[in-house]
Amino acid sequence: MPTNNENGRKICLIMGAYLLIKSVLNMIIGGGLNIPELLLAAIIAGAMYTGLKYVNLASAALLVIVVLSHIGYNLSNLPDTALYLIEGALDIGCAAVLVLYSDVKEHFTNEWGAR
Numbered sequence: 001m002p003t004n005n006e007n008g009r010k011i012c013l014i015m016g017a018y019l020l021i022k023s024v025l026n027m028i029i030g031g032g033l034n035i036p037e038l039l040l041a042a043i044i045a046g047a048m049y050t051g052l053k054y055v056n057l058a059s060a061a062l063l064v065i066v067v068l069s070h071i072g073y074n075l076s077n078l079p080d081t082a083l084y085l086i087e088g089a090l091d092i093g094c095a096a097v098l099v100l101y102s103d104v105k106e107h108f109t110n111e112w113g114a115r
Helices: 006-030 035-050 055-076 082-100 102-107
Strands: none
Touching: 006 035, 006 082, 006 102, 035 055, 055 082, 055 102, 082 102
């Protein structure tokens, strides 16, 4: 798919790679295969590449939902979960970039159904 802002697409590719690498590292650290987390990361990374309208908002919302769903456990089990809190902060940062950074927002202006 074409993009309306190449810099925005590059930033999205970096964030998508971060999500995939994070999922793999979490499986290594957690000691088991977590297909749902890996699948969600792959879906978000692929969706961000498309640059379709509003995908940035949906991706940001999913990232925030995942962080909020784990924040209680991570805070109550410090210091063992400090790494996960750092991941959560990075995820919130990615969500903020998806919603606020002008180059990234411009990347997400492709119309649905257009070729």
